[in-house]
Amino acid sequence: EVHLVQSGAEVKKPGESLRISCKGSGYSFPTYLITWVRQMPGKGLEWMGMIDPSDSHINYNVSFQGHVTISADKSISTVYLQWSSLKASDTATYYCARSYVVTGGMDVWGQGTTVTVSS
Amino acid sequence: QSALTQPASVSGSPGQSITISCTGTSSDVGGYNYVSWYQQHPGKAPKLVIYDVSNRPSGISNRFSGSKSGNTASLTISGLQAEDETDYYCSSYTSSSSWVFGGGTKVTVL
Numbered sequence: 001e002v003h004l005v006q007s008g009a010e011v012k013k014p015g016e017s018l019r020i021s022c023k024g025s026g027y028s029f030p031t032y033l034i035t036w037v038r039q040m041p042g043k044g045l046e047w048m049g050m051i052d053p054s055d056s057h058i059n060y061n062v063s064f065q066g067h068v069t070i071s072a073d074k075s076i077s078t079v080y081l082q083w084s085s086l087k088a089s090d091t092a093t094y095y096c097a098r099s100y101v102v103t104g105g106m107d108v109w110g111q112g113t114t115v116t117v118s119s
Numbered sequence: 120q121s122a123l124t125q126p127a128s129v130s131g132s133p134g135q136s137i138t139i140s141c142t143g144t145s146s147d148v149g150g151y152n153y154v155s156w157y158q159q160h161p162g163k164a165p166k167l168v169i170y171d172v173s174n175r176p177s178g179i180s181n182r183f184s185g186s187k188s189g190n191t192a193s194l195t196i197s198g199l200q201a202e203d204e205t206d207y208y209c210s211s212y213t214s215s216s217s218w219v220f221g222g223g224t225k226v227t228v229l
Contacts, residue, residue, distance in 0.1 A: 035218070037165075044122070044223040045157070045165065045208050059216050061120070095164055103212050105155035105170030112164055 002026040004034075004096050004110035011116045012086050019082035020113045022096030029077035030054040032098040035106055036070060036081050040092040048094075050102065051079055059102075086117045123148065123209055123221035130227040136197040139224045141209030142190055147219055149190035153212035156185060156194045159223075160205045168207075169194060196226070204228040 007021045022034060036048040049060040053072040060070070072079045081094060093114045097106035124142040131137040141148065141156075148154060154172045157165035167176050169185035172192060182197045192211070196203055209221040 037220075045159075045210075045220040047210070047218040047220060050217075061217055062215075063120075097165075102216065103151070103153040103171075105167045105176070105210075106157075106165075107167050107170075107176055109164035109166070 002108050004098060004108055006094075006096060006110040006113045009114040009116070011118070013119055014086055014088055014117055016086050016117075017082070017084050018086055018115065019080050020094060020115065022079045022081075022110050024077045024079075024098065027098075030074050032100055033102060033104075034072070034079040035097050035099065036068075036079075037095045037097060037106075038064075038092045039095065039112075048081070050099075053077075053079060086115075088117050088119075090115060091117050120147075120213055120215060120217065120219045123211060123219055125207075125209060125221035125224045127222070128225045128227060130229055131196075131199045132229045133199055133201065135199050136195060137199060137226065139194045139196075139207055139209075139226070141192040141194070141211075141221045143192075143211055143219070144190055146214040147211040148187065148192050150214060151212045152187065154185065154187060154192040155210045156183075157208045157210065158205060159208065165208065199228055201228050 035050040038046045048064045051058045053074045093112045096110040099106045156169040159165040168183045172187045173185040
């Protein structure tokens with residue numbers, strides 16, 4: 001069975017760094033693109049960026065570029081989302097999801113990772 | 120990239136059909152046949168119900184259908200059921216080689 005399993009909830013202080021992960025199983029991991037999606041509390045979905053695990057090519061939403069870094073380690077079927085300096089406004093649930101092509105729908109989603117940033 | 124425009128809420132009685140609109144621009148919805156729709160129950164991850172404007176993934180009920188005209192895409196749910204009451208989001212590929220979501224629509228079954 002195909003799964004994307006995300007790392008657990010995090011509670012951090014402003015200014016701290018963080019890396020969350022998304023591990024794929026049950027399929028050929030390098031064959032599918034992985035997207036990160038943000039959902040702030042009580043709000044809608046926001047497309048953050050997409051990575052091709054086969055070559056680590058990344059497309060960022062310009063609104064997030066420079067504040068987050070997306071990376072992949074295909075040897076362990078894992079994609080990461082990281083911050084070097086968190087802000088309170090980064091408090092949200094973050095989902096990873098896969099798609100077969102850049103223009104394709106996201107057919108498998110992780111369970112979500114809730115990040116809380118508070119002093 | 121501005122979010123696509125969806126109505127905040129749509130409601131219907133059991134058995135009826137409802138349609139959710141999703142309006143963008145010629146740089147997203149109008150420019151590509153790459154519109155997806157997602158269903159999200161509270162506290163759960165989104166679920167793909169329509170891709171490429173009108174295609175249903177395996178396992179999705181044929182009560183869900185999608186279409187597009189110009190800069191507006193639509194999701195129709197026919198034979199409305201209690202289990203359909205939740206949030207729906209559209210998403211479109213854009214000329215920036217990225218994706219943009221709509222603001223979401225809450226469907227209420229009366």
